[in-house]
Amino acid sequence: VPDAVVFSGGASGAWKVVRQVAVTGAPLPPVARIEKGGKAVTDAAWVLMGVTSNLRYTTAAEKRILDATPSVLGRPSATRGALIPITKSARWWGLPQDERRAILEEQSRHIAIGSAYLSKVSRQLVHCRDQAGARFDFLTWFEFAPADEPRFDELLAELRASPEWRFVEHEVEIRLDRGT
């Protein structure tokens, strides 16, 4: 059974918002802090929720590479984070599976690019497209040490320059710090 993952934006929460920008499409109302947990905090200004789920594109060979460097969340050194909610276009979702896979990996190297950064950038993919009324398809979550933030910037730049990102029609970036 998938686990619920809930992001509550508001005045309270373990993560302080350092920067919040609409990369593509509408912004989210600005908040001071974000809490990540299994349920919403009661005084949240907004709540985004989804579930961890099964792999959608990853092959057995790629999974072996990913499993060799497990994404560990909550490392004490990883005091910086990012929450990046994303929605892809109706055209993307209307494509058959093999065409989406070809764009995501053979053309865009999404899995390979992410794998190269795994030891520095931990991440979690939260799915919400199949929840009735969801505003985003995915809530992507990242944690890294302050010294590795330039590596995270590179990772984002590589993915955003890829053919896959032409199908992204809504993207909000929220940079976070739990050090203070």
Place this chain on the structure above:
Amino acid sequence: VPDAVVFSGGASGAWKVVRQVAVTGAPLPPVARIEKGGKAVTDAAWVLMGVTSNLRYTTAAEKRILDATPSVLGRPSATRGALIPITKSARWWGLPQDERRAILEEQSRHIAIGSAYLSKVSRQLVHCRDQAGARFDFLTWFEFAPADEPRFDELLAELRASPEWRFVEHEVEIRLDRGT
């Protein structure tokens, strides 16, 4: 945005329950009628809901075959129906995409088998695995004319005999009639 599809089981609803059996795993509480719509009916004994979603395994070539015989719901002649909620095992969901695809189609011919029956058996696949708290992964829905019920029985028998079905750990079958 995916459309919500809601099945309400209870005393009212357009579809009369002809037979309700637990094929694998726990039964659902027996009901007299089922209503299918965009939201729950107020006096329902139980409600199962999910969303229509994107294709998960179908290739472009297979999609062309499926699109040539669109699944039309609500045909006046299709007075028989079936609601079959299904849950697959944690082992299935832990497999990488290429291994699930190989079991589903190269080994089990799921898409090919379904395509062969499309002109007689209309169907709709409702996804609920990614909804927090869902009891089933899928709510599969079928409509056909009374004379074609033996064809539907064949379709079910073929799928249930396939390697894919070894991963089905919960399956309830509800046969329906809206003729009376």
